[in-house]
Amino acid sequence: MNTESSRSHAILMVHVRRAVHEEDNDAPFHEKDSKRDLSNGHGIPTVRKSKQLIVDLARSERLNKSGSEGHLLEEAKFINLSLTSSGKCINALAENSPHIPIRDSKLTRLLRDSFGGSARTSLIVTIGPSSRHHAETSSTIMFGQRAMKVVNVLKLKEEFDYESFWWKLENQVEHLTVEIDRQQKLRDNDRVEMEKNLRECQKSFAEAEKSLVTRSEVVVAPAV
Template sequence: MESDTKNDLQIHVVVPTLRKSKLLIVDLAGSERIYQSGSEGHMLEEAKFINLSLTSLGKCMNTLAENSPHIPTRDSKLTRLLRDSFGGTARTSLIVTIGPSARHHSETASTIMFGQRAMKIVNMLKLKEEFDYESLCRKLENCVDFLTAEIERLQKLRDDDKEVMEKKIIEYQNSFAGAEKSLSASSELLEKENSRLELEIKNLVDELNDQKYHNDLMRDEVVHMKMSLKQRTEEAKPA
């Protein structure tokens, strides 16, 4: 499980496999004729079962050697036990033991034929692996726990970032409100100052007009006085 700084999450789940191996070491008893073995009672019954199992195994070996589609492996416990060893998926080693005694010529020939038939059988070796579902379940549970914790962590980070952003927005709003209020107050002061200056200019213009009017009156009076003085001067001259 990996997580980088960009909050990209990668989950790698390896499916666990369980490899099972089985080792069979089987001592196949020789097929003995009952009248020669002299077995009685329990030993006789056991010998019958052994011979029956060996006969079933021989049938399976014959059908395998002939590539028959049906192999009678269910005829006895021995053939069921060895179904992977002959014609199955197991690696099989077979040791055939015989004796030189002419007395057991028939059993020796039968054993050699059994070995020859076994040599014709081809096993297809195959590695048997099974999924370990319990281990996979535990890994998936751990992944779920990790993802849950990661989601909670990312949720907390998002909530923290959201809280920080909300605080910044409030600060900016307050700053904008203060700037707007200050701008409004400055604008109001400028308007008042402008009105005062306009009134002052108007008063100065009015005062200037009044002064001009008085100057015009005084100029007319001076002109009139000059003319009157000139007239008196001319009248005062002797004839």
């Protein structure tokens, strides 16, 4: 019924990852100790993950009012189906049902963190003032009222950044290997230098001994 509408849901999903240093990590002390234990004394980098969803849901259409046909009719059916699935999830959460039909549509699977998950969720509903759309306005307001009953529990999501830790250890091993090779070369050079000095000392000693023997023979030689 709106010629300017994209006739689809629009979802902007932003993933944020932030490395947490040990000094600014507000995790409990026993969790910090366990992280140190897992890394055998080396602190494993911790990463906090966050996801932000900005969703613009397409409006549901009553086919008897929109008069959609052909391809537009198929689009309207898919839009209404996904909105119906989201409404079922809201109803199940509002009634504390043990089963939440999250898998009924792609839309509800994408919004599973917002439906009773660990996300802070805000919902804005739009209605029209025309009495001709009174039924749609009433159902939209009722949907918003049911959504207000859904309770989300915020949780801090952290994980060990084993990949960064692995690269860190790999760089350390490479650095130590280079240092060991350098030290080995220095020791080899020192050994060669010491052997050279030893040969020179032996040569000097031999020459000094030979000179001393010669002088001794001159001293003890009988007079003619």
